[in-house]
Structures are given as C-alpha cells and as structure tokens.
Amino acid sequence: MSDDRVLEHILNPSAPLTSEQSKVPDRDPVPLTDQEKNADKMRLEAIKLAEQNKFPEAMNLFDSAISITPKMASLYNDRAQLFRLMGENEKAMEDIIKAIEYSNSQGKTAVQAYTQRAMLHMLNRDEEKARQDFERASYLGGRFAACQAAKLNPYAKLCNQMLSKAMEQLE
Numbered sequence: 677m678s679d680d681r682v683l684e685h686i687l688n689p690s691a692p693l694t695s696e697q698s699k700v701p702d703r704d705p706v707p708l709t710d711q712e713k714n715a716d717k718m719r720l721e722a723i724k725l726a727e728q729n730k731f732p733e734a735m736n737l738f739d740s741a742i743s744i745t746p747k748m749a750s751l752y753n754d755r756a757q758l759f760r761l762m763g764e765n766e767k768a769m770e771d772i773i774k775a776i777e778y779s780n781s782q783g784k785t786a787v788q789a790y791t792q793r794a795m796l797h798m799l800n801r802d803e804e805k806a807r808q809d810f811e812r813a814s815y816l817g818g819r820f821a822a823c824q825a826a827k828l829n830p831y832a833k834l835c836n837q838m839l840s841k842a843m844e845q846l847e
Contacts, residue, residue, distance in 0.1 A: 705783070711745055715741040718741035718744075719737075719750060719754055722735075722737035722754065722758070725737065735758060742755070748778065752771040752772070752789075753772065753775035753785045756771035756792055757792065768796065769793065772793045773793075783816075786816055790810070794807075794809035794810045807825055810822075810824040810825035
C-alpha cells in the first residue's frame with residue numbers, strides 16, 4: 677500500500693482501506709429487444725418526471741415499463757427510489773428485493789439496490805442489516821457503500837473510540 681493511501685486513511689478514517697485499484701461496478705445488461713429498449717426509454721422518462729416532482733406520472737410510466745419487461749432489474753430499483761420519495765418505504769423495499777433478484781446480485785443496479793436497502797435498514801435502526809447490505813454493495817464496487825460499511829463496522833468503531841481516548845490523554 678502506498679504512503680498516499682495510508683495518509684488518506686489517517687486523515688479520513690471512515691473511508692475503507694482498500695487495495696490500490698478499487699473495483700468498478702459491472703455494467704448492467706444492455707437492453708437488446710425492442711421491448712427492453714422501449715421499457716428503458718420509459719424508465720428514463722419516468723426519472724425525469726420524478727425529478728420534476730411529477731410522481732403520479734412517473735409511477736404510471738414505471739408501471740407500464742414493468743408490464744412490458746417484468747424482469748428488468750433497473751425498473752424496480754428506480755421505481756423503489758420513487759416510492760422512497762413518496763414516503764412509501766414498504767413498497768420501496770418490495771421493489772428493491774425484486775431488483776436484487778432480477779439483477780442476480782450483479783452490476784450497477786445491484787449496487788444501487790443493496791445501497792438503497794441498507795439505507796432503509798438504517799431508517800429502521802437496524803445497523804447490522806444495513807452494514808451487511810453496504811458490504812455487499814461495496815464488494816460489487818459501490819464506493820459510497822464502502823464508506824458506510826466502514827463507519828458501521830463494529831471493530832472500526834471500537835478502534836476509533838480507543839484512538840479518540842488515546843488522543844484525549846495526550847492533550
């Protein structure tokens with residue numbers, strides 16, 4: 677490990693200590709059929725509508741896209757984000773589970789779905805499940821998830837507490 681990586685870890689202890697080259701999430705499968713391409717266009721339009729706070733219209737597009745291609749993982753992941761924006765976390769969790777299943781726990785959608793599920797676990801004050809999902813997303817290449825997993829790691833927490841006490845005693 678280079679001196680720069682060690683220094684970065686000292687200055688930012690919540691960042692994960694990883695190898696020189698971080699894993700980059702695999703790309704999701706490219707839509708091949710006309711149905712998949714049409715559903716992906718609908719997904720992108722639904723995201724734009726959601727960004728404009730047009731939630732009902734966005735939901736209608738997601739629902740239509742899912743009816744065309746019911747096993748396209750990214751549709752469920754993105755609709756889960758919309759459910760979260762609408763405060764419907766239980767429905768979001770259902771879609772996240774489907775996104776993970778249909779992605780075969782691989783690719784960018786899986787990283788996003790595991791991260792979203794971890795965030796929902798945090799909302800429910802279940803740090804252990806959150807840590808596990810952040811670690812899964814991190815393993816798949818999620819950088820944000822890697823930082824969050826490091827923060828929730830019980831050994832890192834204990835080490836940080838001990839280091840803080842030692843620094844206080846030195847002052």
